[in-house]
Amino acid sequence: MEVTNLVMRYGDKVAVDGLSMSVEVGSITAVLGPNGAGKTTTLETCEGYRRPQSGRVTVLGLDPVTQHRALAPRVGVMLQAGGAWSGSRAEEMLRYVASLHANPQSIDAVVGRLGLGACGRTPYRRLSGGQQQRLRLAMAIIGRPELVFLDEPTSGLDPQARRAAWDLIGELSAAGVTVVLTTHYMEEVERLASDVYVVDSGQVVAAGSPAQLMAAGARGLITFEAPSGLDTADLLAALPPECEVREERPGRYAVRGRVSPQMLSAITTWCAKREVMPGQLNVERHTLEDVFLALTGKELR
Amino acid sequence: MSDRPGVDASIQAITRLDLRPAPGSAPAWAMVRSHALMETRLLLRNGEQVLLALVIPLLLLVGVAKAGGVVDLGPGRRIDVLTPGVMALAVMSAAFTSLAIATAYERRYGVLKRLGASPLSRTGLLTGKVVSLLGMEAVQLAAIGGVGLALGWNPEGGLTAALAACVLVLIGTVSFASLGMLMAGTWSAEATLAGANLVYVLLLVVGAVVIPAASYPDPLRAVATSLPSGALAEGLREVLRGEGLVWTRAVALCAWAAIGTALAIRTFKWE
Numbered sequence: 295m296e297v298t299n300l301v302m303r304y305g306d307k308v309a310v311d312g313l314s315m316s317v318e319v320g321s322i323t324a325v326l327g328p329n330g331a332g333k334t335t336t337l338e339t340c341e342g343y344r345r346p347q348s349g350r351v352t353v354l355g356l357d358p359v360t361q362h363r364a365l366a367p368r369v370g371v372m373l374q375a376g377g378a379w380s381g382s383r384a385e386e387m388l389r390y391v392a393s394l395h396a397n398p399q400s401i402d403a404v405v406g407r408l409g410l411g412a413c414g415r416t417p418y419r420r421l422s423g424g425q426q427q428r429l430r431l432a433m434a435i436i437g438r439p440e441l442v443f444l445d446e447p448t449s450g451l452d453p454q455a456r457r458a459a460w461d462l463i464g465e466l467s468a469a470g471v472t473v474v475l476t477t478h479y480m481e482e483v484e485r486l487a488s489d490v491y492v493v494d495s496g497q498v499v500a501a502g503s504p505a506q507l508m509a510a511g512a513r514g515l516i517t518f519e520a521p522s523g524l525d526t527a528d529l530l531a532a533l534p535p536e537c538e539v540r541e542e543r544p545g546r547y548a549v550r551g552r553v554s555p556q557m558l559s560a561i562t563t564w565c566a567k568r569e570v571m572p573g574q575l576n577v578e579r580h581t582l583e584d585v586f587l588a589l590t591g592k593e594l595r
Numbered sequence: 596m597s598d599r600p601g602v603d604a605s606i607q608a609i610t611r612l613d614l615r616p617a618p619g620s621a622p623a624w625a626m627v628r629s630h631a632l633m634e635t636r637l638l639l640r641n642g643e644q645v646l647l648a649l650v651i652p653l654l655l656l657v658g659v660a661k662a663g664g665v666v667d668l669g670p671g672r673r674i675d676v677l678t679p680g681v682m683a684l685a686v687m688s689a690a691f692t693s694l695a696i697a698t699a700y701e702r703r704y705g706v707l708k709r710l711g712a713s714p715l716s717r718t719g720l721l722t723g724k725v726v727s728l729l730g731m732e733a734v735q736l737a738a739i740g741g742v743g744l745a746l747g748w749n750p751e752g753g754l755t756a757a758l759a760a761c762v763l764v765l766i767g768t769v770s771f772a773s774l775g776m777l778m779a780g781t782w783s784a785e786a787t788l789a790g791a792n793l794v795y796v797l798l799l800v801v802g803a804v805v806i807p808a809a810s811y812p813d814p815l816r817a818v819a820t821s822l823p824s825g826a827l828a829e830g831l832r833e834v835l836r837g838e839g840l841v842w843t844r845a846v847a848l849c850a851w852a853a854i855g856t857a858l859a860i861r862t863f864k865w866e
Binding site: 368373 | 612613614615616617618619620621625626629630633636637640641700701703704705706708709711712713714715716866
């Protein structure tokens with residue numbers, strides 16, 4: 295899948311502003327960004343719902359709008375919301391979507407795997423949010439697609455269901471299915487994604503593997519969490535020369551310098567003397583959340 | 596080999612899925628059949644829709660037939676005037692009101708959007724809807740015709756009249772359905788719910804459906820018979836009285852169908 299310089303506007307508002315991305319077959323690509331960053335618009339343009347106003351989109355070598363009929367059976371789509379008749383039952387809805395495909399998955403297997411058996415005869419509108427979410431995921435994979443677009447596949451799921459969904463997404467990729475998903479969960483990205491695109495204001499602000507993103511700009515940096523208000527000057531005195539210590543936000547400390555085993559040991563020894571337990575200790579590695587906040591700012595959207 | 600392959604196979608299936616891609620569309624006819632069955636099941640599950648499609652027309656048929664002089668149906672045997680009118684009402688309820696409300700909610704809940712990404716084409720989707728609709732109408736007309744006959748309805752004109760009635764019902768269905776889709780494709784679900792029911796009641800009262808146009812005062816009569824409701828109901832009354840097909844009825848229905856279809860195609864929003 296290839297997106298080149300995509301531009302999409304709604305009236306005066308630019309939703310996607312020259313976005314490019316490229317997705318390898320069999321990879322799991324996560325599109326990350328604050329609300330309103332243009333993630334869903336990008337995904338829906340790839341799904342053929344919108345015609346690119348400028349730029350080019352090809353999916354499995356096809357144009358999603360003009361060659362939509364050839365593309366649709368090969369792609370599984372999970373919308374962010376809705377997509378099922380309010381009066382339909384989970385298994386019935388799944389059976390219906392399966393009937394539109396040539397070689398669908400076994401309904402019973404998918405129902406069992408995603409725990410949809412408990413939905414019984416309850417209509418879609420009265421299912422719990424998590425059940426609706428799992429049904430939408432099931433609808434995306436039931437037709438044995440080559441490529442799936444999952445728009446926030448695990449938002450609103452409980453931890454068990456989230457893990458079940460992660461396992462399933464991992465297995466999809468292992469079986470050769472290309473996965474493109476949007477998410478707000480950093481843990482999801484770290485666990486699943488082989489490639490990440492961070493999108494803000496309709497543009498890609500960073501791209502790479504999760505490891506690359508977390509390592510970028512983290513040379514010479516050790517971070518840890520501990521009670522706020524530690525004496526940073528005292529810590530600095532205990533460190534090798536030419537270091538720098540800052541409490542970046544309450545309870546979160548950043549030590550910059552030439553990272554070495556001695557430097558790490560000096561930090562932990564200093565903490566040990568004060569009966570302080572350093573948590574979330576990261577050596578030359580940002581957390582994905584830090585990367586995300588640094589790239590997209592902290593104001594609410 | 597296991598002694599109980601069925602049990603083992605089902606356990607296997609639950610724990611592991613073969614997720615290797617094997618994409619493909621089902622045959623077009625199978626998709627249309629599946630869609631029509633799905634829509635029909637959902638319709639039958641919905642109490643209000645069944646009320647609108649069958650219960651109200653049948654109650655009107657029996658009630659007005661037995662009500663003697665309370666409702667003036669003009670010249671002719673009461674049941675012969677009443678039955679074709681109730682048939683027209685049933686077509687209107689299924690092809691206009693039910694279809695509009697169901698489609699508006701499909702739009703609202705993203706069903707149409709999701710199906711847009713499925714192998715089912717828009718033509719396939721519309722064909723499925725039409726098949727479901729015609730099936731519904733067949734049941735309605737059979738029930739109303741049956742009850743009418745039991746109440747002494749005496750349709751005239753033989754097979755020719757029956758065929759002409761079918762033609763009128765088909766064009767009437769297209770005109771009502773296109774107007775229903777026009778409403779569902781542009782209005783919100785709530786507005787469609789209110790609007791489609793309001794139009795149904797208004798046409799029932801002033802649209803020459805159950806009460807024949809002959810009982811209407813003069814200016815209203817011309818308006819009523821040019822509406823799709825009046826054109827269909829008058830047409831059915833004339834045909835089933837053995838008077839043959841009056842072409843102005845078919846022309847009026849075709850005109851509504853053409854206007855409705857052109858506008859619906861131009862304005863319909865799938866999301």
